Amino acid sequence: MPADIPKPLRTCAGCREVTAQTDLVRLVVMDGKLILDSDRRLPGRGAYLHPRSECGQIAIQRRAFNRSFRRNLAEAELPAGWNSLINPSSPTPNGA
Numbered sequence: 001m002p003a004d005i006p007k008p009l010r011t012c013a014g015c016r017e018v019t020a021q022t023d024l025v026r027l028v029v030m031d032g033k034l035i036l037d038s039d040r041r042l043p044g045r046g047a048y049l050h051p052r053s054e055c056g057q058i059a060i061q062r063r064a065f066n067r068s069f070r071r072n073l074a075e076a077e078l079p080a081g082w083n084s085l086i087n088p089s090s091p092t093p094n095g096a
């Protein structure tokens, strides 16, 4: 009987879905900028986000990062590496 080890859960700053931490990308603020914490080892307060473009956009629009980091990010922009995380699973509109 394998023990059911609980995984750490986090809330996506975009869609607010609670999901396994491993399914989310950690972001931290350094020098007033959002950066990716790909190793999840950077110090400080982090925000978690699904690697999806819509979750990133929602988080920006709702100023979710200001809340997560308890500071006012004048320009909360997604980090440079963000787009490379998003799988361009573009469903080609090939209907009919």
Ligand SMILES: [Zn+2]
Pocket: 012, 013, 014, 015, 016, 017, 049, 050, 055
């Ligand atoms: Zn999300």
